[in-house]
Amino acid sequence: MKDFENFIANRNSKEAESPEQTAGRRPGIDIGDPNCPRCGGIGFVGRDVPIDDPDFGKMEICTCRLAEVIASQRDELFSLSNLSALSGLTFASFKPRGRVGLGSFQADSLEQAFNSSQNFAGSLTGWLLLTGTYGSGKTHLAAAIANQAVGMGISTLFLTVPDLLDWLRFSYSNTSDTSFEDRITQIRSIPLLIMDDFGTQNTTQWAQEKLFQIINHRYINKLPTVITSNQALTDFEPRIRSRLQDPDLVTHVEILAPDFRNPTDDIGHPELSSLNHHSKQTFGSFSFRKNERLEPDDSQSLLEAFEIAKKFAESPQGWLVFYGPYGCGKTHLAAAIGNYQAGLGYPPLFVGVPDLLDYLRAAFSPNSSTTLDRRFYEIRSTRLLILDDIGTESATPWAREKLYQLINHRYNAELPTVMTTASEPSRLDQRIFSRMSDKRLCKLVLMSAPTFTGEG
Numbered sequence: 001m002k003d004f005e006n007f008i009a010n011r012n013s014k015e016a017e018s019p020e021q022t023a024g025r026r027p028g029i030d031i032g033d034p035n036c037p038r039c040g041g042i043g044f045v046g047r048d049v050p051i052d053d054p055d056f057g058k059m060e061i062c063t064c065r066l067a068e069v070i071a072s073q074r075d076e077l078f079s080l081s082n083l084s085a086l087s088g089l090t091f092a093s094f095k096p097r098g099r100v101g102l103g104s105f106q107a108d109s110l111e112q113a114f115n116s117s118q119n120f121a122g123s124l125t126g127w128l129l130l131t132g133t134y135g136s137g138k139t140h141l142a143a144a145i146a147n148q149a150v151g152m153g154i155s156t157l158f159l160t161v162p163d164l165l166d167w168l169r170f171s172y173s174n175t176s177d178t179s180f181e182d183r184i185t186q187i188r189s190i191p192l193l194i195m196d197d198f199g200t201q202n203t204t205q206w207a208q209e210k211l212f213q214i215i216n217h218r219y220i221n222k223l224p225t226v227i228t229s230n231q232a233l234t235d236f237e238p239r240i241r242s243r244l245q246d247p248d249l250v251t252h253v254e255i256l257a258p259d260f261r262n263p264t265d266d267i268g269h270p271e272l273s274s275l276n277h278h279s280k281q282t283f284g285s286f287s288f289r290k291n292e293r294l295e296p297d298d299s300q301s302l303l304e305a306f307e308i309a310k311k312f313a314e315s316p317q318g319w320l321v322f323y324g325p326y327g328c329g330k331t332h333l334a335a336a337i338g339n340y341q342a343g344l345g346y347p348p349l350f351v352g353v354p355d356l357l358d359y360l361r362a363a364f365s366p367n368s369s370t371t372l373d374r375r376f377y378e379i380r381s382t383r384l385l386i387l388d389d390i391g392t393e394s395a396t397p398w399a400r401e402k403l404y405q406l407i408n409h410r411y412n413a414e415l416p417t418v419m420t421t422a423s424e425p426s427r428l429d430q431r432i433f434s435r436m437s438d439k440r441l442c443k444l445v446l447m448s449a450p451t452f453t454g455e456g
Contacts (some may be wrong), residue, residue: 033064033065036062036064038062038063038064039062039064042062043061043062043064043065044059044060044061044062045059045060045062046058046059046060047059047060083143083146083147083150083156083158086143086146086147086158087147089139089140089143089144089147090143090144090147090148091114091117091118091121091144091148093140094114094137094140094141094144095110096110096111096114096115097110097111098110098137098257105256105413105414105415105416106256106257106383107257109132109253109254109255109256109257109413110136110137110255110256110257112253113130113132113137113138113141113253113255114141116128116251116253117130117141117142117144117145120145120224120226120251121144121145121148121149124149124154124191124192124224125222125224126222126224126249126250126251127218127219127224127225127226127227127244127249127250127251128145128225128226128227128250128251128253129226129227129228129229129233129244129250129251129252129253130142130226130227130228130229130253130255131228131229131230131231131232131233131252131253131254131255132230132254132255132256132257132381133230133255133257133374133377133378133381134230134374134377136255136256136257137255137257138196138228138229138255139196139197139228141228142158142194142196142226142228143158145192145194145226146158146192146194146226149192154191154192155190155191155192156190156191156192156193156194157186157187157190157192157193157194158194158196159194159195159196160195160196160197161195161196161197161198161199161211162197164187164195165207165210165211167183167187168180168183168184168187168210171183171184184210184213184214187214188213188214188217188218189217189221189223190223191223191224192223192224192225192226193214193218193223193224193225193226194225194226194227195225195226195227195228196228197228197229197230198227198228198229198231198236199229199230199231199235199236208237211237211240212237212239212240215240215243216239216243219243219246219249222249227244230373230374230377231373232405232409233245233252234405254413256381256413256415272349272351272356272359272378272379273347273348273349273350273351274350274351274352274355275335275338275339275342275347275348275350275386278331278332278335278338278339278350279339281331281332281335281336281339282335282336282339282340283306283309283310283313283336283340285332286306286329286332286333286336287329287452288302288303288306289302289449289452292453294449294450295448297448298448298449298450299449301324301446301447301448301449302328302329302447302449304445305322305329305333305445305446305447306333308320308443308445309322309333309334309336309337309445310336310340312337312418313336313337313340313341314340316337316341316384316416317416318414318416318441318442318443319410319411319416319417319418319419319436319441319442319443320337320417320418320419320442320443320445321418321419321420321421321425321436321442321443321444321445322334322418322419322420322421322445322447323420323421323422323423323424323425323444323445323446323447324422324446324447324448324449325422325447325448325449325450325451326422326451327450327451327452328447328448328449328450328451328452329447329449329452330420330421330422330447331388331389331420333447334350334386334388334418334419334420335350335386337386337418338350338384338386338418341384346383346384348382348383348384348385348386349379349382349384349385349386350386350388351379351385351386351387351388352387352388352389353387353388353389353390353391353403354389356379356387357399357402357403359375359379360372360375360376360379360402363375363376376402376405376406379406380405380406380409380410381409381413381415382415383415383416384415384416384417384418385410385415385416385417385418386417386418386419387417387418387419387420388419388420389420389421389422390403390419390420390421390423390428390432391421391422391423391427391428400429403429403432404429404431404432407432407435408431408435411435411438411441414441419436425437425444
């Protein structure tokens with residue numbers, strides 16, 4: 001009994017109480033209602049189970065102080081989640097269609113994420129996975145879910161994954177008042193867990209294992225969970241990815257909108273785009289080479305390619321692939337599309353594929369102003385991407401894989417894309433060619449005219 005009283009005394013020393021709460025209590029003993037017929041003010045009662053039950057002799061919180069304990073835990077979680085700093089991030093303050101000037105496909109993805117988040121917050125069933133580039137609105141929507149849930153009295157834990165792991169590590173220290181086992185149990189079993197910035201954590205074996213334990217427990221028990229990430233689903237650890245790909249439990253929404261805080265990220269990409277070097281290549285300056293003795297079919301291919309390019313420039317949708325000999329005018333028409341869109345106030349990202357891969361490689365440098373992940377997201381999610389000279393890049397496995405990831409992402413998201421190649425499309429990476437072969441999305445345009453010489 002003496003040990004139990006010491007335990008209660010320690011609990012009293014940690015809990016700040018008002019005079020109303022302490023009135024009538026016995027110092028060092030009472031932390032419950034002194035008039036409670038169950039515990040007599042102690043705040044704990046023995047579990048009512050048979051003597052051979054494993055829980056016999058264990059104490060549980062008395063009902064007289066259960067509401068107080070729950071409220072205290074909720075306040076602790078609210079403070080830990082730093083939701084007071086995110087109190088302005090609500091559904092009411094979110095712009096479902098984003099900022100002015102977004103393409104329809106970008107605004108649509110943002111609105112879908114908004115609707116899915118609202119539905120999740122209303123039902124709190126299943127999982128919600130929000131992916132997209134930095135500043136696209138993922139954290140705002142996740143915080144809006146958390147704020148609504150807390151407002152309804154639901155215990156919620158909102159943490160960035162690096163902070164979550166630090167919280168677990170801190171439980172090993174001598175200054176922590178919670179054991180590691182208690183802490184990870186709290187995270188695994190919290191009624192609503194929101195993990196922000198998944199994928200930015202230190203990927204040590206310990207971190208990966210703890211994250212898997214948390215996710216696997218919540219997956220098995222189907223506990224409401226929200227995850228946001230800047231990574232593609234294919235970049236997740238395989239065991240975690242397999243759970244996030246369960247369509248019966250997980251709703252995955254990819255936000256295609258650019259960084260809301262830095263709209264210039266999607267306005268031309270001046271540090272990446274070489275469109276300014278092609279400023280003279282417009283539809284008005286395109287030559288049909290009537291002074292050359294072209295074969296009729298070659299002349300017709302130029303005319304048809306011109307009309308297709310002009311129509312695409314007016315309303316970029318789907319994919320357009322120009323292929324033919326070097327110097328036949330492919331790059332001119334691709335640049336003309338870019339210059340036309342730039343004239344409307346929507347400069348695309350125009351880049352040669354070898355240069356693009358160099359930009360990605362440069363992101364590995366310690367002196368780089370951006371990370372590879374951020375650079376890759378900027379490129380693959382841009383409003384209109386024009387890839388010049390695909391097929392001339394270095395054929396290293398890394399280059400092939402990155403180019404495929406880029407093109408596959410834009411294929412799945414059906415993002416407007418223009419490509420030029422001097423290769424027969426069927427000779428490209430077969431994975432890329434299979435995407436180009438989808439006539440529902442992609443139009444292959446042969447420009448059979450020979451190399452332009454400028455001579456009559």
